[in-house]
Amino acid sequence: MKNINEYESAEAFYKEYTEGAIYDQQDVELSLEKPALLVVDMLNDFCTPGGVMYMEKAAETYEPIQNLLKAFRETNNCIIFIKDQHRADQYDSEFDKRPKHCIEGTWGANVIDELAPEKGEMELIKRRFSGFYQTDLDLVLRERDIKTLVVTGVMTNVCVAATAQDGFFRNYNIIVPTDTCRANSFREQESTLYNITQNVGLTPTSDEVIKALTK
Secondary structure: OOOHHHOOOHHHHHHHHOOOOOOOOOOOOOOOOOEEEEEEOOEHHHHOOOOOOOOHHHHHHHHHHHHHHHHHHHOOOEEEEEEEOEOOOOOOHHHHOOOOOOEOOOHHHOEOHHHOOOOOOEEEEEOOOOOOOOOOHHHHHHHOOOOEEEEEEEOHHHHHHHHHHHHHHOOOEEEOOHHHEEOOOHHHHHHHHHHHHHHOOEOOOHHHHHHHHHO
């Protein structure tokens, strides 16, 4: 197996690693039946310089997510900001592998200014990777009769993937726009999106989602 750095381009890597794929999205019509936009962990500790786990690549998602927020607001569709948050005074096993981050009540646990929630938009706290794990997310979505989840945010291979997979397990239609999520490395980004494509949902661009939402 080649090292990822030996490929001439991302396209060359993706072409080789998608040979034999069982699922091709080219002929799949993008449908957004009763959608909700989930903005996952776009928080200062991950996205802003000075954050405990700052990831420079997160800034690449700002404009695409802003565009989705605008489209969802204009069409009066559901928007939920999902926020990783940890208690300062209790042991948290996640900190065995990662530095302490997103401590409740701190700047690092807040949604970044560039994507600030508007009045009435829900901010839902999670304690683990998935937005569904021991939260009210599924209850909130079902009360609103949501069928389709557009999952965005960071990190692609961690909390975005976990939330998308848990949504799929609960029979939601899953869409993860490729330009609205980022991981720390190319390998993590592409392998996760490939797995989502093959097993969980659709991976269009944000422009394609907006077109389907507003048509």
